[in-house]
Amino acid sequence: MSANTQKPVQANLGAKPRPHIGRRGLHGFLRIREASILVVAILLIIYFESTNANFLSDANLQTLSQFISPWVVIACGEIMLLICGEIDLSAGMVFALAPFIMYFAHDAGLPLIIAFILAIIGCGAIGFFNGFISVKLRVPSFVVTLGTMFLINGFTLTISRGFPVDTPNDAIFSFLMGGGYAEITWAVILVLFMHGMLRNTRWGLHTIAVGGNLLGSAESGINVTKIKIGNFVITGALAGLAGILEASRIGSTDPLAGGSNMMFMAVAAAVIGGTSLMGGSGTIIGGLFGGLMLGVLQDGFTINGINAFTFDMIIGAAILIAMVFNIHFARLRNMGKLK
Amino acid sequence: MSHSQQVHSTPMPPQAAGSQEALRATDIVKRFGAVTALNGVSLHLNKGEMLGILGDNGAGKSTLIKILTGFQAPTSGKLAINGQDVALKSVDHARELGIECVYQDLALVPGLSIYHNMFLNREPLRAGPFRLLDNRQMRNRAAEALEDIGVNIPDVNEEVARLSGGQRQAVAIARAVYSKAKILLLDEPLAAMGARESGLILDLIDRLKKRADLSLIMIAHNYAQTLEVADRIMMFQHGEVTFERASAETSVPELLDVVRQNYKVVRGGA
Ligand SMILES: Nc1ncnc2c1ncn2[C@@H]1O[C@H](COP(=O)(O)OP(=O)(O)OP(=O)(O)O)[C@@H](O)[C@H]1O
Ligand SMILES: [Mg+2]
Numbered sequence: 001m002s003a004n005t006q007k008p009v010q011a012n013l014g015a016k017p018r019p020h021i022g023r024r025g026l027h028g029f030l031r032i033r034e035a036s037i038l039v040v041a042i043l044l045i046i047y048f049e050s051t052n053a054n055f056l057s058d059a060n061l062q063t064l065s066q067f068i069s070p071w072v073v074i075a076c077g078e079i080m081l082l083i084c085g086e087i088d089l090s091a092g093m094v095f096a097l098a099p100f101i102m103y104f105a106h107d108a109g110l111p112l113i114i115a116f117i118l119a120i121i122g123c124g125a126i127g128f129f130n131g132f133i134s135v136k137l138r139v140p141s142f143v144v145t146l147g148t149m150f151l152i153n154g155f156t157l158t159i160s161r162g163f164p165v166d167t168p169n170d171a172i173f174s175f176l177m178g179g180g181y182a183e184i185t186w187a188v189i190l191v192l193f194m195h196g197m198l199r200n201t202r203w204g205l206h207t208i209a210v211g212g213n214l215l216g217s218a219e220s221g222i223n224v225t226k227i228k229i230g231n232f233v234i235t236g237a238l239a240g241l242a243g244i245l246e247a248s249r250i251g252s253t254d255p256l257a258g259g260s261n262m263m264f265m266a267v268a269a270a271v272i273g274g275t276s277l278m279g280g281s282g283t284i285i286g287g288l289f290g291g292l293m294l295g296v297l298q299d300g301f302t303i304n305g306i307n308a309f310t311f312d313m314i315i316g317a318a319i320l321i322a323m324v325f326n327i328h329f330a331r332l333r334n335m336g337k338l339k
Numbered sequence: 340m341s342h343s344q345q346v347h348s349t350p351m352p353p354q355a356a357g358s359q360e361a362l363r364a365t366d367i368v369k370r371f372g373a374v375t376a377l378n379g380v381s382l383h384l385n386k387g388e389m390l391g392i393l394g395d396n397g398a399g400k401s402t403l404i405k406i407l408t409g410f411q412a413p414t415s416g417k418l419a420i421n422g423q424d425v426a427l428k429s430v431d432h433a434r435e436l437g438i439e440c441v442y443q444d445l446a447l448v449p450g451l452s453i454y455h456n457m458f459l460n461r462e463p464l465r466a467g468p469f470r471l472l473d474n475r476q477m478r479n480r481a482a483e484a485l486e487d488i489g490v491n492i493p494d495v496n497e498e499v500a501r502l503s504g505g506q507r508q509a510v511a512i513a514r515a516v517y518s519k520a521k522i523l524l525l526d527e528p529l530a531a532m533g534a535r536e537s538g539l540i541l542d543l544i545d546r547l548k549k550r551a552d553l554s555l556i557m558i559a560h561n562y563a564q565t566l567e568v569a570d571r572i573m574m575f576q577h578g579e580v581t582f583e584r585a586s587a588e589t590s591v592p593e594l595l596d597v598v599r600q601n602y603k604v605v606r607g608g609a
Contacts, residue, residue: 200469200471200472200474201470201471206460208448208450212448212449212450212451213448216442216444216445216446217446217460218430219408219440219446220430221429222459222460280448280449280450281450
């Protein structure tokens with residue numbers, strides 16, 4: 001019997017609402033979609049550079065990278081969660097808690113590296129808790145992590161008594177964590193690693209499968225509980241890492257660092273980058289570009305002296321435009337070209 | 340009744356096959372809260388045999404299938420595979436024992452490509468320490484498998500979301516068939532298929548039946564089709580087996596009669 005490799009007919013594609021984004025097949029198209037956000041970011045950079053010659057100065061690039069990095073690191077986790085149909089609202093509070101865990105562990109006499117590892121494990125454990133309550137006890141993660149968001153914030157404020165402390169440091173640590181571009185270097189390494197994991201490993205594939213068809217994934221034998229809880233653990237650990245990176249750079253551990261604003265920026269970066277809030281599709285690289293775009297906006301308006309209120313309106317509009325753009329242009333592209 | 344598929348040769352009566360049993364389920368009960376989906380179902384499946392299961396909506400057919408794939412645990416009852424008692428711990432466990440299934444809902448992920456769906460949860464990995472997916476192998480083997488069935492499928496990179504209902508069914512069937520199945524469970528595999536595609540799948544089933552090491556259970560709603568292709572017929576009603584007979588010894592009118600009168604007897608035949 002001959003395989004009739006029929007060319008997909010265009011008519012049957014346009015009619016459907018844009019389905020979940022696949023991996024292969026749509027890969028080229030996905031790249032374009034990620035690239036479109038990058039193009040917007042670059043256009044914004046050109047605009048800000050033309051209105052303010054300091055925009056591309058080394059000092060400002062450092063500032064910019066420091067805006068972006070924590071969003072992007074947290075977004076890596078949030079994207080995995082969003083893809084498998086969950087969300088973590090507590091990540092910004094875990095961000096603030098992590099360096100305190102490190103601080104107190106170090107204060108108790110543990111070597112810094114051990115204190116660091118303990119803090120990351122602790123944040124992973126918070127992720128596990130979030131995941132366990134969401135998946136095993138079947139409370140929507142939006143609600144669970146809303147609860148832990150307040151809980152962790154209160155906890156951090158309690159153990160710190162509301163005051164910042166000096167972030168412990170040593171030579172190796174400041175080499176790895178300090179320096180103007182250390183955070184963005186970490187962020188980019190993590191993005192590449194997570195991108196590879198999402199695209200090329202069973203974990204990544206199963207994360208997409210679980211978000212795309214939960215029951216079908218389970219019927220296929222995928223351990224959906226493991227995938228979901230695992231991605232909560234990843235998000236917790238990454239949020240903790242982002243918090244420690246920032247605390248190490250600044251040299252001060254602030255109980256008011258991060259917060260829900262940090263988490264929302266990470267989620268916004270994810271969504272602007274092309275990750276679906278409905279689950280089943282997403283891209284890590286897109287999250288990096290989404291974060292870049294948000295950072296360029298924030299930084300550009302700041303150095304141009306536009307006030308914070310205006311900035312919030314512009315961010316809001318940018319998110320709306322990006323979403324409309326993503327959904328509609330994706331559909332147009334779908335109809336137009338499909339190898 | 341109009342049936343468009345070609346006429347198959349008269350089915351053989353269920354063979355003794357050295358009393359070799361692929362599968363035996365004894366007194367399976369499954370309750371979902373107040374609902375009793377299966378109320379003491381027993382059945383066996385001989386090696387190389389094809390069993391057709393008919394029954395009303397909600398009779399418990401799919402529930403039985405999900406118990407046989409290890410997806411759901413029975414409330415009570417026993418399973419034996421190849422004469423050995425087993426308690427299926429998971430879908431993977433059942434799969435290790437050679438049980439493969441085309442679920443009624445197909446268990447496909449719309450956002451993934453055809454080839455990723457074909458290898459869902461059994462993805463081949465590339466050599467090396469990173470345990471990366473071997474996408475090329477998946478693509479090639481998926482294309483081969485679909486070509487072999489002959490159903491019209493655009494290329495394997497296509498997202499399942501873009502396939503028609505019948506095409507999706509073909510993908511799900513190809514996935515189950517081209518694994519190392521010894522016991523193949525088909526839950527309404529022809530439900531969304533056109534006449535030509537049904538014919539192709541029935542042809543495929545005919546070819547599979549020639550394999551002495553493969554046993555099949557097919558759930559269907561089309562009596563004539565099932566009678567033609569299966570060696571033996573079972574009827575499910577309200578979570579119980581109400582009729583069982585070799586296909587050669589029964590007929591569509593008799594089956595319709597059983598349904599009409601809602602017999603709760605006969606466990607003869609075979
Ligand atoms: N997960 C579940 N939770 C609660 N009740 C269930 C569940 N699965 C099945 N049931 C119930 O069990 C009974 C049998 O369902 P089942 O799907 O096995 O029927 P079926 O014979 O496959 O029907 P159909 O021909 O419509 O596919 C139904 O009453 C159904 O509502
Ligand atoms: Mg059913």
